[in-house]
Amino acid sequence: MDLDLSPEQLAFRADVRRFIDERLPAAVRERLRQGHLPGREETIAWQRALAERGWAAPHWPKEYGGAELGQVERLILLDELQRAPAPVPQVFNINMLGPVLLEFGTPAQRDFFLPRLARLDLWFCQGFSEPGAGSDLAALRTTAQRRGDVYVVNGQKTWTSMAHHADWMFALVRTSSEGRKQEGISFLLIDLKSPGITVRPIWSIDGSRHLNEVFLDNVEVPVGNLVGEENKGWNCARFLLANERSGIANVGLCRQRLEMARELATQRRHAGRRLIDDAALRHELALLDAEVRALEVTNQRFLLTASEQARLPAFASVLKLKGTELQQQLNTLIATLAGPLGLERAASHETATDWLVPRYFFSRATSIYGGSSEIQKEILARALLG
Known part of the structure; x- marks a missing residue:
């Protein structure tokens, strides 16, 4: 990192590293290093460990389970978690909802949900995308009609990450068809145990279940679960997506994957020579190192005051666009370095290389979720043109 850290901030970094070394199970750390994604119970256990320190939701007020950390400390914490690697706090709970x-x-919503979100007592998923309404999110057609003190919701959500693990879903629904398509949308919190909800798996190219379809058939949602004003949910969505896009850059993860690529290049041999001894590969690694450094500096530039962040809303798109494309480059290189061994799939998925190529497949989605690269370029073009 290029920040001039104060002695207190350096001490905080050391404290985070010590906490990870003491509390993160070595087996979990190694599985993540090899490219596996953390399981549900691993994620919950680790988030509750972080919550004891207030680090599960480091930027939240202390009264709701946060630590009120400054921007630099938050960057240090996330960087150390990703570089360890360790499970990061559940993104839908902490960075989005x-x-x-x-x-x-409302005060009642904050009092009830926020402590449970921090400890992962309730696991939320995101009900935004629909068939025909992905990057063009405002085209959504799931409806919510108010009947007395409930909304009756009908429709379908798709590409719903981790819905099979989730207890609740925050969703965008259409409560009015009048005006522009961005109008008439509301933001609801939906208990997935409600009658009328069906969750079906979508198996992804890496052979795993991350994604789901969620069908809602006359699902009753209490009016008290409306967040913000009725028909003004697009304001919530825009606020949420700015947080999501900046987080998807995963700067520390890029650094960790680059280190993994160097390790593979040092271990692997071809015709009796280490792969790292190839000048062209060393050149590629050097270029990627420069790209990761540039991403780190760009991320640091996002550590502005709240007023400046509001003045530069497109900055999150810069991080999202470059960060996700760099993740794809790194995972492509890792899959190449793994060679034929990376194509083997052990039944237990516990060998040293059996998840490297599937992780490459999984990384192809990073330039789609949270708004595709094409959408980010459109946002940036509009910002540049004023």
Whole structure:
């Protein structure tokens, strides 16, 4: 990192590293290093360990389970978690819904949900995308009709990450068809145990279940679960997506994957020579190192005051666009370095290389979710043109 850290900030980095070394199971750390994704119970256990320190939701107010860390400390914490690697706090709870509730929620909603989000007592998924309404999110057609003290919701959500693990879903629904398509949308919190909800798997190219379809058939949602104003949910969505896009850059993860590529290049041999001894490969690694450094500096530039962040809303798209494309480059290189061994799939998925190529397949989605690269370029073009 290029920040001039104060002695207190350096001490905080050391404290985070010590905490990870003491509390993160070695087996979990190694599985993540090899490219596996953390399981549900691993994620919950680790987030509750972080919550004891207030680090599960480091930017939240202390009264709701946060630590009120400064921007630099938050960057240090996330960087160390990703570089360890360790499971990061569940993104839908912490980086998406939590800030929305702090900004738009009622006192009752904040009091009930935020402590449970921090400890992962409730696991939320995101009900935004629909068939025909992915990057063009405002085209969504799931409806919510108010009948007395409930909304009756009908429709379908798709590409719903981790819905099979989730207890609740925050969703965008159409409560009015009048005006522009961005109008008439509301933001609801939906208990997935409600009658009328069906969750079906979508098996992805890496052979795993991350994604789901969620069908809602006359699902009754209490009016008290409306976040913000009725028909003003697009404001919540825009606020949430800015947080999502900046987080998807995964700067520390890029650094960790680059280190993994160097390790493979040092271990692997071809015709009796280490792969790292090839000048062309060393050149490629050097270029990727420069790209990761540039991403780190760009991420640091996002550590501006709240007013400046509001003045530069497209900055999150810069991080999202470059960060996800760099993740793809790194995972492509790792899959190449793994060679034929990376194509083997052990039944237990516990060998040293059996997840490297599937992780490459999984990384192809990073330039799609959270708004495709094409959408980010459009946002940036509009910002540049004023």
